[in-house]
Amino acid sequence: MDRRRVVITGLGAVTPIGLTALESWQAVKNGVCGVAPITQFDPSGMKVKLAAEVKGFEAETLLGRQEAKRMGRFTQFAVVAAREAISDAGFDIKNADPDRCGVIISSGIGGLSITEAEHDKGKEKGWDRVSPFYIPTGICNMAAGQVAIDHGFKGMCTCPVTACAGGTNAVGDAFHYIRDGYADVMLCGGTEASVTPLAIGGFTSMKALSQATDPNRASIPFDAERSGFVLGEGAGVLLLEELEHALARGAKIYAEITGYGATCDAYHMTAPLPDGSGGAKAMALALSDGQTAPDSVDYINAHGTSTHLNDAGETAAVKTVFGAHAYELAMSSTKSMTGHMLGAAGAVEAIFTALTLRDGFLPATINYQVKDEACDLDVVPGVGRNADVHYAMSNSLGFGGHNGSLLMKKWEA
Missing domain, CATH: 3.40.47.10 (Thiolase/Chalcone synthase)
Incomplete structure (x- = not known):
């Protein structure tokens, strides 16, 4: 069977250097460093005090108060990025077969901050007082699930959990899924929001994180003085389409994925x-x-x-x-x-x-x-x-x- 060609027609991102894909890319071109002192909790007394946090993200403004309340931060990132990718691609599910549109979005840790908060509440007030939204907002696959709900994509919806390789596996799996004929359109990518005391502490204790205090000498890949990674957060979502499907609707094309x-x-x-x-x-x-x-x-x-x-x-x-x-x-x-x-x-x-x-x-x-x-x-x-x-x-x-x-x-x- 002839291999179907797969192209990228939409991009969306929320990153430590931008709240959209193109804003983030412009920051890359400008060489902007997203590393800064941690603000999401007080790291006093901890060895690591720097992270690459998403800055200026207002979930209630972007998603609405009720919707934002029922999502973990990692899911909020993914939903916002997916909406951007859909808009960027000019894609409308009404003009496609929803059963041939799927979602693959990875998260390595999911709603860790939710687990931390609900664990504290359970210890203090009793375990039966834990929020009924704890499980459905905290589990890793919920970003993929919420994105599918948001856009009416009824094909395969899944979440590869492969640590730091998850986002690449999601895009690669989606590429193969379209190429081999199982779908025509896939929203794919990854999301994470793990700048929390437990994550920072855990990575620190295993000596994985840089303990540098200068943001410009903390995340320094390939440099002889490198001393560990800097924890970041955010999401990236791509809309992939089978080539003829994209051409038929006059979609702009960023690049072609050819191998995985x-x-x-x-x-x-x-x-x-x-x-x-x-x-x-x-x-x-x-x-x-x-x-x-x-x-x-x-x-x-x-x-x-x-x-x-x-x-x-x-x-x-x-x-x-x-x-x-x-x-x-x-x-x-x-x-x-x-x-x-x-x-x-x-x-x-x-x-x-x-x-x-x-x-x-x-x-x-x-x-x-x-x-x-x-x-x-x-x-x-x-x-x-x-x-x-x-x-x-x-x-x-x-x-x-x-x-x-x-x-x-x-x-x-």
């Missing part, structure tokens, strides 16, 4: 394989899936978390897959600006990758200063630049050994 690879290290709960071989296999699978030669890739939006193991391992993986071409392509980390948005990271980075292709602009790894010989590729240090980009890749590597890689192609009508 997913693997597992099967090695350790949190540490990646030191040689990056699991991530390398995911990249190789994406290239094979897209029937694309390695030397065709011009840019990689790296997972690039700013941890020693990830950045060195991912660099090794790129060298394994691309050989000498690894030194000719560019590979930067937009987590230097957004922090690590966990389950939303891969989706937001897929959006940035699509816009890289559209605009021919390579995002920088901002605040990069000190070279690490183990990370010696072109990380677009400091300032982004214009470039001719025809194929681009986006990587995500998650706790549990999950690896995901998306391959995209510049749209040329």
Whole structure:
């Protein structure tokens, strides 16, 4: 059977550097750092005092008081981003078959803040006094469910929970679902809202977070002085369509998704394989899936978390897959600006990758200063630049050994 082609026709995002996809992209172009002191709770007495929070998000204004009240923050982000993606695409469900329109939206942790608050209430007032909305607002899949309800998408609706790879898995799974004929339209992406005392404390105790006090030296992927990631939050949602479906309604097209690879290290709960071989296999699978030669890739939006193991391992993986071409392509980390948005990271980075292709602009790894010989590729240090980009890749590597890689192609009508 002929493979159906899949294109991106709508984008929506809520990030630490912007409240829409295009606002966030402009901030990327400007090299804006979204890392700042934590405001959602008082971190006094804690080792980590910085995060990449979403700023100026007013859920009641965007969603209405009653609707906002019945959603966790992670779901609010997703619903707002999905509405933007639908509007951006000019898509109307009335002109489509709702049974062939689906939703795949990941969240790594879901409503953790709701769990924390309801646990405190239960201990204080008794467990039977916990809110009846606790379960339906806190569970990870509710963002996907609420988005489907909001838009009347009646096809498959699911939520991959694969830690930091979740957003990439959601987009990749949606791509395959359309390509292989099961749907014509998919809303896909990821969402997260875990800047909470428990999450910060948990990541701190496992020595995953940077304890830097300078926002400009906290999330510094590939820099020799990197010391851990900075926790971020937000959502990214893409509208994917089968090409002929998109063309028939005159949709604008950002980019074409051509390949997807997913693997597992099967090695350790949190540490990646030191040689990056699991991530390398995911990249190789994406290239094979897209029937694309390695030397065709011009840019990689790296997972690039700013941890020693990830950045060195991912660099090794790129060298394994691309050989000498690894030194000719560019590979930067937009987590230097957004922090690590966990389950939303891969989706937001897929959006940035699509816009890289559209605009021919390579995002920088901002605040990069000190070279690490183990990370010696072109990380677009400091300032982004214009470039001719025809194929681009986006990587995500998650706790549990999950690896995901998306391959995209510049749209040329």
